Amino acid sequence: MFNYIKADLYRLFHKKSNFVFYGVVFALFIAVVIIARTSVEGTTPFAEGYLQLGIILLTQFFPLVFGIQAYVAVYTNDLSANTYQNIFTNGLSKVEFIIGKVITMIVYLLTTFLSGAILYSIMYVILLMIEGGSFDFESFKNLAIVSVTIFLGILGYSTVANILAYFTQNSTISVISMGVLVSGVILQIFNLISLFTDKIEFLREYTLSYHMNEATNGMMPTILGGEASYSASFLAWGVALIYLIVASVIGVVILNKIEIKEGK
Template sequence: MFNYVKADLYRIFHKRSNQFYWLILAGLFLTFVIFGSGSANFADNKSELTEMYFSVAVMPLALFGPLIISPQFYYAVYLDEINSKGFIRLFSSGLRKSEYIVAKIISSLVYMFVVFAFLAFAYLSGFGILALLNNGVVFFTISQIELLLSLVAYLGLFTIAFSSLTNLITLKWQSSNIPLFLFFIISNGFIASLIGWLNRLPILRQFDFNPYLLSTNIGEIQKALTNGIFYGQQGQPSNQPPSAQEALKIIDSIGTQPFIIIGIYIIVTTILSFFILKHSDIKDN
């Protein structure tokens, strides 16, 4: 299994499209930040530069991370291999189907860790450039670093949870295009909205499924993050950067229930993936 993990990670990291994707994303971010702050004067209050740079990263990451980061993780780890028309060779080489499920989780975690480390390097490099242009600035506070790590952890949990759920369809159909579309649909709450609408029917009105849906519990974490980031400081003007310390207080109020339900989803979908793959004929796409 570990030989397959190494081969899988080699495939993922040497895929040119994956490399270009993250390089372009990091380049666009750095270009936007550096040129966007070129006309600003931070001579009087250098901490404003740190706050500005922090807010420029944390706000888009909270709003667009699930749209531009998580789907790429899912496609690179789970779908690209199926799309390469060599799925059947995995198991003809002796790899067990149960090992495949576990190996994909390991590959996903390692891939996410390396990518986030690269993005953090690009982020800090951009901050260093701005610091040099402004004769040095104060570094990030502990609260700001904790808030950024909370966002990264959320995106990792978001990716693993919805990848595990969508992977039930991927393993059954052994196709890459429809599951990627379904990843967007499911992770953006469209299925949960449909279930909520069906829940209004007289025959189902007495059953409230909403608190137990994956999208609902992921949404609670996302809501706490966005509320903390955008509205964390009471009475804060809309043009001011977020207060990381106040944002962390809102995030701490989430409680453990959403995380427990999300964990149950991940465990159950992983077990179901094993049974689906075990009882499915592997197609030579």
């Protein structure tokens, strides 16, 4: 299993398209910060607003852009190449495969988050040096909590998306399902249904999207200078971990039951 993880990570960290993607995204982020800083120059310190911008980007931008990209990079390679059969015939068990993929996703996501955090922190320090402000540890603590919430949420979403991926063995369907999950479409469907009937409204609280949304709502008051509510975030962490474990077990069951497509 460790050889498979090592090979998978080597593939990911030597894939030029990944570097191009993050290079473009980070360059756009720097450009946005520079433009925003220039537009408010001479009116109000931008460093404080920059911290609030971080929370908005984490909750709205990261799941859709970084989450889907990470899912595509980690999970769809084997699907699109139909290499499942080759992997399993070479001695890797279904359990080891799923655990290995989760570990790979964790390492890849962690690298992504840390890279973004380093860039974000450097830009913040530069802004403080320009404006002569002081370091806001409280806001950085809030950012850290939001980061963990989004990180675990993406992991939970990816394992749920894999249930359909393993069943269909289709990369397009798996990416679409991941997009539906991270965009909160499931929660919006429940909200829409609740306008007509409240009989299934209780099911909303069993969705990861609901708890991710509650966690976001709990942190949003900090943008307006209010106090954050951490309880929803901590609950979302637990729900995401439950989703991760349960979906992984279901994935093992599905892989053991279905017929694996012939590898290329």
